[in-house]
Amino acid sequence: MPRFFGARRKAGMPTSQKKTLGAHASEGRRPKPRRALNVAANTWLLLVLGAFLWLRIWQSESITHLRQIFARHF
Amino acid sequence: MTFLYARAIAAVAVVALAGAGAGRCLAPVWGRERSGLEQAVFAMLGGLGILGTLLFIIGQFYFTRALLAAVLVPAAALGIAPAKEFVARGWHFCREHAGAKAAAGAIALVLLITAVAGLAEVRGDWENDAVAYHLLGPRVWLRDAVIRPVPDNCHTAFPQTAEVLFAALLSIGGDRAPGFFAVLPLGLFLLAVAALARRAGLGAYGAWWCMALAASMPAVYAGARTGFIDVWYASLVIAAVILLLDLRGPTDFAALALFCGLAMGTKYTGLLVAPALAFTSFYLWKKSGGRNGREFLAHWTLAGGVACLVASPFYLRNWILLGSPIYPTPEALLRFFHPKYLPLAAIREFQEYIWQRGAGLGRGPLAYLALPFNLTYQTSRFHGAGGIGLAPLGFAPLLLLFGAREKSTKALALLAWVMTSLWFLQQESRFLIPVYGIAAVLAVLGWRAMLARTGRMAAALALGVVAISISYGCFMIASARSEELRRVMSPAHAERVRAQQIPYLASFEYLNGTAAVRKVLILDRSVPPYYLERDYLKPIGQWDEQVLPGVTRAVDALPHAKELGVTHVLDVQSTIAPFQVPPNFPGLELVVDLPGQRVYRVL
Numbered sequence: 001m002p003r004f005f006g007a008r009r010k011a012g013m014p015t016s017q018k019k020t021l022g023a024h025a026s027e028g029r030r031p032k033p034r035r036a037l038n039v040a041a042n043t044w045l046l047l048v049l050g051a052f053l054w055l056r057i058w059q060s061e062s063i064t065h066l067r068q069i070f071a072r073h074f
Numbered sequence: 075m076t077f078l079y080a081r082a083i084a085a086v087a088v089v090a091l092a093g094a095g096a097g098r099c100l101a102p103v104w105g106r107e108r109s110g111l112e113q114a115v116f117a118m119l120g121g122l123g124i125l126g127t128l129l130f131i132i133g134q135f136y137f138t139r140a141l142l143a144a145v146l147v148p149a150a151a152l153g154i155a156p157a158k159e160f161v162a163r164g165w166h167f168c169r170e171h172a173g174a175k176a177a178a179g180a181i182a183l184v185l186l187i188t189a190v191a192g193l194a195e196v197r198g199d200w201e202n203d204a205v206a207y208h209l210l211g212p213r214v215w216l217r218d219a220v221i222r223p224v225p226d227n228c229h230t231a232f233p234q235t236a237e238v239l240f241a242a243l244l245s246i247g248g249d250r251a252p253g254f255f256a257v258l259p260l261g262l263f264l265l266a267v268a269a270l271a272r273r274a275g276l277g278a279y280g281a282w283w284c285m286a287l288a289a290s291m292p293a294v295y296a297g298a299r300t301g302f303i304d305v306w307y308a309s310l311v312i313a314a315v316i317l318l319l320d321l322r323g324p325t326d327f328a329a330l331a332l333f334c335g336l337a338m339g340t341k342y343t344g345l346l347v348a349p350a351l352a353f354t355s356f357y358l359w360k361k362s363g364g365r366n367g368r369e370f371l372a373h374w375t376l377a378g379g380v381a382c383l384v385a386s387p388f389y390l391r392n393w394i395l396l397g398s399p400i401y402p403t404p405e406a407l408l409r410f411f412h413p414k415y416l417p418l419a420a421i422r423e424f425q426e427y428i429w430q431r432g433a434g435l436g437r438g439p440l441a442y443l444a445l446p447f448n449l450t451y452q453t454s455r456f457h458g459a460g461g462i463g464l465a466p467l468g469f470a471p472l473l474l475l476f477g478a479r480e481k482s483t484k485a486l487a488l489l490a491w492v493m494t495s496l497w498f499l500q501q502e503s504r505f506l507i508p509v510y511g512i513a514a515v516l517a518v519l520g521w522r523a524m525l526a527r528t529g530r531m532a533a534a535l536a537l538g539v540v541a542i543s544i545s546y547g548c549f550m551i552a553s554a555r556s557e558e559l560r561r562v563m564s565p566a567h568a569e570r571v572r573a574q575q576i577p578y579l580a581s582f583e584y585l586n587g588t589a590a591v592r593k594v595l596i597l598d599r600s601v602p603p604y605y606l607e608r609d610y611l612k613p614i615g616q617w618d619e620q621v622l623p624g625v626t627r628a629v630d631a632l633p634h635a636k637e638l639g640v641t642h643v644l645d646v647q648s649t650i651a652p653f654q655v656p657p658n659f660p661g662l663e664l665v666v667d668l669p670g671q672r673v674y675r676v677l
Contacts, residue, residue: 038528041472045535048468052542055451 075565079193082254085247089122089239090258092146094160095153096128097121104317104329112269112316114160116329118262119313123336125149126235129242131387133221139245146242167278174279177286180544181264184289184551188260191558192253192300195568197575200600200616204301207232207616209252210604212241217609223396225415226603226615228424231401233388235340236303253300260298263305264289266312267511271518273319274482280518283540288514290547292453292460292554297504299555303340308507310337311347315489315512318351318358319482324373331377335384342400343505346496348381354489361481402617420618432501442498446470460550463543466513469520469536476523483519486512578646581671582606585642590675595640597628597654611638629654635676636661643674 057063097117104116129137129145168178198205211230215221221238223231230237236259243251267288268281276284288294297304314333317326334351337344352374359370389399398411402424413421435441435448446467453461470487478484490512497506521536552559561568573579582605585591596603596612603610613622613631625631632655635643643662645655647670655662655674666673 034527037475038532040475041524041528041532042535044471044475045468045532045539048464049535049538049542051447051451052464052546056546 078248078250079254082193082243082247082250085243085251086255086258088146088150088246089125089242089255090118091151091153091157092125092149093118093122093153094157095121095149095151096125098152098156100124100332103325103332105325109269109272110163111265111272114156114163115262115265115269115309115316116313116333117156118160119266119309120332120336121149121153122239123235123310123333123339126238127336127339127384127387129238130221130234130391133215133238133241134391136219137215137221137241138219139216142242142245146246174282174286176544177279177282180286180548181282181289183548184295185257185261187552187555187559188295188298189254189257190562191555192256193250194253194300194558194561195572196249196253196300196604197572198602199577200602202301202602203229204252204299205602205604208237208301208303209240209244210602211237212244212252213604215241216245217607223392223401225621226599226612226619228402228416228615228617228619231392231396233339233341233344233385235336235388236306240301256298256300256302256305259303259306259309260289260295263294263298263309263312263507263511266309266316267514270312270316270319270486270511271515273316274486274515274519275480276515276518276522280522283521284514284518286544287463287465287517287540288511290544290551291462291510291514292547292550293449293462293503294507294510295547295551295554296460297507300558302504304504304507307337307340307344308511310340311344311508312511314347314351315486315508318355318489319485321355321358321373324376327373327377328380331380332384334377335381338381338385339388341505344385347493347508348378350489350492350496352378353492354485357488358481358485361484415615415619415621417618417620420620424617428500428502432499435501442495445494445498460554461547462510462513463547464539465517465521465543466510468539468543469517469524470513471520472524473516473520476520476527478519478523483516486516490516576605577602578644578671579605580668581644581646581666581673584666584673585644588642590641592641593639595631595635595638595643597632597643598646598648598651599628600648600650601644601646611640629656632659632662640676642676645672645674646670 094117097120100120101113101117103120104113106113108116125145129142132141132145196204196209200206207224207227207229210227211224211234214224214230239255240252243255247254264285268285271281271284272278294305294308296302297308310333314330314337317330317333321327321330330351334344334348337347355374392401393399393411396414398407398413400407401413402416402421403411403413405421405425408418408421435445435452441448449462450464450467451461473483473487478487490509493509494506497509521540524536525533561571576582578601585594586607591608594606594608594610596610599612599614599616599618601612603612611621611631613620613625613628615621620626622631631638632643642665643655645653647653653672655672661677662674663677664672665675
């Protein structure tokens with residue numbers, strides 16, 4: 001049976017997420033995280049998530065309405 | 075109702091099989107060495123595109139149900155074997171890679187919503203493009219038994235591979251079929267994104283996540299709704315991009331040119347894609363050492379020739395019938411072409427409208443730099459497009475941070491940048507859907523690169539970004555289609571809201587149900603003739619097209635109604651104009667008088 005998407009996933013990935021992405025064989029051994037890169041990636045992802053929570057959730061019409069109700073009652 | 079749905083589903087199945095059958099004949103163009111997924115995607119996209127082009131060419135002379143059956147039935151018979159193989163492979167793959175359940179679930183949800191909501195009756199006013207022109211053209215072609223641009227709507231002269239398929243679906247599957255068909259281009263788009271992901275070096279699960287991210291982008295979905303062709307167009311572009319990443323010989327260039335040509339035969343924006351692809355191809359060629367320059371140039375000359383040949387029927391037809399290959403003609407081309415039916419003022423008004431529509435995200439250099447942020451968060455300024463989720467903004471920059479090593483990744487990023495820069499001049503969100511597909515692949519590549527070099531905290535945040543992207547996107551998509559879903563689930567509700575959703579419904583019902591009605595004169599340009607099942611004349615079109623020589627106001631056609639063969643006149647009080655028939659106009663008898671709508675019989 002020819003495989004629908006080609007190659008199978010690589011074995012031996014360190015995290016479950018890496019398995020799901022089919023990481024390259026060259027990435028099979030996890031290099032030690034570099035602190036600066038790690039901090040930069042974390043900060044960036046926090047900013048992206050924070051901006052979403054602020055702009056799309058906190059300022060959305062329904063949440064604004066709920067906030068107003070909450071402010072009126074308490 | 076069940077019969078209507080079954081007929082629509084059967085018609086889509088026949089057209090899909092016919093596409094697979096036509097694609098089978100094209101298989102030698104891209105060869106047998108490619109992966110099963112790529113072959114299946116190319117066969118379906120190429121087959122449906124060529125089928126649309128072929129029907130378009132024949133339809134210039136003759137376009138009836140008998141002709142459609144004569145073309146579709148043999149093609150569908152040819153398509154049974156490849157379609158069976160494709161379904162079997164897909165089933166095996168799903169069983170083999172059952173791990174990506176969350177991604178598969180999101181994809182299945184979006185496809186299910188599209189399929190079910192697509193069975194709802196097409197409704198809306200002149201602001202709904204499906205009603206205004208995507209489905210108007212096919213309906214008029216079937217009535218007239220020939221494919222011609224509808225003179226009162228210049229958009230029916232756009233390139234039409236998709237609209238010709240809509241006509242086939244309307245003819246054999248009824249008016250629900252084009253809506254249900256939407257699930258096929260969307261599915262093919264997602265498979266094309268998966269094939270691109272595999273070509274860019276991602277594994278099977280990475281491809282699943284690319285599909286899930288693309289499927290849950292509301293901005294992608296805006297081009298996949300009933301009657302819209304943007305996702306179909308984007309699939310053709312993505313197919314060309316897959317080939318671009320692995321150009322080996324003249325046949326690969328010919329296959330790339332086929333998809334470029336089909337994209338040009340589907341939307342005018344396809345004309346801008348070919349130069350962007352050529353530019354990226356030049357980059358890849360230079361990166362590969364830049365040898366055999368003459369051969370490279372010869373291949374691209376061949377590709378350009380094939381692409382123009384494939385798209386030529388649509389442009390030549392317009393040139394012959396309307397005086398300009400691109401219609402409505404851009405003002406810059408008016409020195410060379412003299413378009414019919416469209417006065418200069420109407421052309422300027424149309425271009426002004428297009429320019430204004432794209433003003434939401436700004437025009438200056440700062441707006442250009444802020445595009446990634448605005449595309450992600452400022453969705454309300456985007457004509458209901460609804461954003462592309464967090465993943466592209468979250469992960470694609472991480473590719474830069476962690477160094478995009480592979481040539482294909484750099485080429486994809488370059489192509490996305492070039493196409494986005496070209497798009498920035500216009501800014502209709504739907505035109506950028508091919509880039510959204512590429513962005514989904516770049517996002518997962520960035521996610522993978524990041525996971526290889528960061529710790530658990532980043533992995534958890536990344537999961538958050540993906541989860542929010544997909545769940546928020548699915549929520550937006552389901553909300554946008556909730557009304558259509560409700561109409562399919564509850565026929566009583568559908569009937570209750572019909573009059574609110576179809577403008578001037580009572581008049582249309584009278585005109586469609588009265589045997590004496592042969593030709594209707596429509597005075598108001600905002601009335602959508604899609605709902606009229608009779609021949610009609612609209613002297614002033616939606617975009618101020620002038621259908622009758624010398625008639626600059628619709629009401630001026632009234633004295634000539636009899637000699638024009640008009641039997642009834644539809645006059646309405648709309649948002650843009652009051653009633654137009656003067657009181658006690660001679661030769662007319664008022665037969666329908668309702669709030670906001672009147673029908674007269676010509677005596």
